[in-house]
Amino acid sequence: MRGNTGPTFLVTAGGPMTGNIIAKITHGSRLFGTTTEKSDVDIKTVFVPGARDILLGRISTSNRDGTSNVMGKNTSDDTDQDNHDLIKFMRLVEAGSPEGFELLFAPDHAHLVPPSSTWRTLQARSNEFIHADLVPFERLIRKTSTIVQVGEVEEDAARKICTLLYKLMEGTGRKKSVSPHIDDIVAAVGDPKIVRRDVREGRDGTSHDVLAIAHKAVPVDESIGFAFKLANSIATEAAANQARKTLAPEQWKHLSLAVRLSSEMIELLQTGMLTFPRPEREFLYEVKVGNVSMENVKDRLDLLAARIADAKQATSLPLLPNKETFENFVVEAHFDVVAEEFKGFDRSP
Structure with missing residues (x-):
């Protein structure tokens, strides 16, 4: 991976330091091919810190610059830029982040400066870093599809669940666990696409048994009252969707x-x-x-x-990322920068 060094720039988040740009990519709608007259410019830069910053541990993994207005509404005149240290970028890919994979496979025409040899090596070895643990994709899909995933059928099911849970609250109290009643709730609705016992992965990476209702989920150890509140929110949301004629x-x-x-x-x-x-x-x-x-x-x-x-x-992809492979790539890239910048370094006073 020799020949890392590209254009340099100043990273200000967490203190001044210089970085060698290894990729500067137009991201967002211009990469995806969905630009509208209101689309802003979204730029992502990946860099390797300078040798002194690496050796002194002065690595600021990420920072953002932008011209969006104070209300956060992007316009065609805005430019947003995210700067990621190679460590941060590799963590995005390791975590299964859409942004990480999108940058990794960005074509040459999306690059604003010629990609460095480090980036070319990363792309050439992409098969070592691709994996099937894409939980961030699934979370974002669930979050952004909510508006159409709750409809008339879901509203009826949610209201039926509310009725069952309300009776349970009257009989046993709202603080009792919903766990003993999940199978009865699933059977009462009778549509596993809408209500089912399921397993979801939490933010900590561990799996949890849940009662899935439409696009949301109730952990099985939650209370009847919590489940009622969630089912009621789904019914309310579904009713609003049915009444809504246009979307924002x-x-x-x-x-x-x-x-x-x-x-x-x-x-x-x-x-x-x-x-x-x-x-x-x-x-x-x-x-x-x-x-x-x-x-x-x-x-x-x-x-x-x-x-x-x-x-x-x-899929034939590895089910989980190999953490050591990701770390080794960063170590190699950092070693190359230090070796190049301190070549012939004189230790004498």
């Missing part, structure tokens, strides 16, 4: 994001790669600007969810 622009953007992430997840699991601009960009754009009905978007997301389930079963 931000909600259409969320739906477009859910479709894109679903498609990316399938491609990663099947091929170990990502294609940019996205092959489905025309549909993504139409969703983003609100030219597709909620029903059509829901149908597409349901289809993609089924394909994701199949892809997870059939």
Whole structure:
């Protein structure tokens, strides 16, 4: 990986330090092929710190610069830039972050400066870093698809659950565990697509048994009162969705994001790669600007969810990342910078 050093810049978050740019990439809608007249410019920079900063432990892993207005509403005149140290970037990929994989597979035309030899090596060895543990994809898909995942059928089911839980609260109290009653609740609704016993991975990486209701989940050790509150919120949300005739622009953007992430997840699991601009960009754009009905978007997301389930079963990717492989790459890159910058270093006073 010799020849790391690229253009240098100053990183200000956490104190001044210099970094060698190894990749500077146009991200966001311009990478995906879904730009609208209101789209801002989204730039991601990955850098390796200078040799002195590496040796002195002065590594600021990430910082953000931008011109968005104070209300956080992006416009076509705005430029947002994230700067990631190589350690931070490798952690994104290791964690299964969409951003990490999207940057790794960004094509040459998305690079604003020629990528360094370190970045080229990283891309050439991408098969060592790709894995099937894509929990961040699934979390974002669930979060951004909420608006169409709760409808009339879900409202009826949620209200039926509310009735059952209310009776339980009257009989046993709201603080009792919902766990003994989960099978009865699932049987009463009779539709496993809407209500089922499931397993979800928590933020700490451990698995938890849950009662899944539509797109949300109640841990089995939670109280009846908590389950009632969640079921009631789903019913209320579903009723609002049914009454809503149009969505806000931000909600259409969320739906477009859910479709894109679903498609990316399938491609990663099947091929170990990502294609940019996205092959489905025309549909993504139409969703983003609100030219597709909620029903059509829901149908597409349901289809993609089924394909994701199949892809997870059939994938040949490693199920988990190899932490040592990620760490070794960072060590090699840091060693190259130090060896190059301190070549011929004179230790004499």
